[in-house]
Amino acid sequence: QLQLQESGPGLVKPSETLSLTCTVSGDSISSSTYFWGWIRQPPGKGLEWIGSIYYSGTTYYNPSLRSRVTISVDTSKNQFSLKLSSVTAADTAFYYCARHRMAIPDYWGQGTLVTVSS
Amino acid sequence: EIVMTQSPATLSVSPGERAALSCRASQSVSSNLAWYQQKPGQAPRLLIYGASTRATGIPARFSGSGSGTEFTLTISSLQSEDFAVYYCQQYNNWPPITFGQGTRLEIK
Numbered sequence: 001q002l003q004l005q006e007s008g009p010g011l012v013k014p015s016e017t018l019s020l021t022c023t024v025s026g027d028s029i030s031s032s033t034y035f036w037g038w039i040r041q042p043p044g045k046g047l048e049w050i051g052s053i054y055y056s057g058t059t060y061y062n063p064s065l066r067s068r069v070t071i072s073v074d075t076s077k078n079q080f081s082l083k084l085s086s087v088t089a090a091d092t093a094f095y096y097c098a099r100h101r102m103a104i105p106d107y108w109g110q111g112t113l114v115t116v117s118s
Numbered sequence: 119e120i121v122m123t124q125s126p127a128t129l130s131v132s133p134g135e136r137a138a139l140s141c142r143a144s145q146s147v148s149s150n151l152a153w154y155q156q157k158p159g160q161a162p163r164l165l166i167y168g169a170s171t172r173a174t175g176i177p178a179r180f181s182g183s184g185s186g187t188e189f190t191l192t193i194s195s196l197q198s199e200d201f202a203v204y205y206c207q208q209y210n211n212w213p214p215i216t217f218g219q220g221t222r223l224e225i226k
Contacts, residue, residue, distance in 0.1 A: 049215040049216070103215050
């Protein structure tokens with residue numbers, strides 16, 4: 001059974017870098033069928049796609065966040081990661097990792113709340 | 119970027135009745151449209167992709183229709199567990215993938 005689990009600090013200071021990791025179990029991140037990506041949701045608001053990565057390292061990013069986002073993959077650990085630099089309070093959100101079939105997030109992690117505050 | 123607009127923002131329906139949720143794209147997305155359900159404290163769950171294909175395990179009371187710029191998610195006979203927030207998402211022109219702002223389906 002496929003499971004995705006986000007991990008990382010729940011509190012990040014303004015101007016610092018947010019770092020999260022998603023650990024995948026029940027499927028290989030090296031599968032040629034899927035992308036793996038991140039989506040966020042400010043509390044009480046809608047969904048914003050951040051970006052996705054293929055096992056080979058090919059990445060796709062939301063242009064609105066491209067200058068601050070890096071998504072990487074570690075196939076040996078069956079994990080992929082998100083780094084978001086220069087964070088502000090506007091980056092406070094639930095962050096979800098998700099498997100993508102083409103550009104359809106079809107399985108999601110439970111999400112983790114990251115708060116940006118000093 | 120394709121903008122997705124959902125209506126209404128909130129829909130009040132009685133259990134057992136039918137609900138129809140709308141989603142409009144700012145330009146054609148062909149049939150590259152998905153629907154998600156999100157309950158409080160949970161991650162979104164994929165319901166429909168390809169505008170009308172139910173995802174694995176999704177009950178037949180959920181159906182999707184439309185193409186181009188106008189789409190509808192219909193729930194034929196509302197069960198208590200169906201009251202949630204629903205999002206549409208386009209994947210025709212990406213990046214970026216874009217979502218609608220959501221429709222909250224509440225008990226009348």
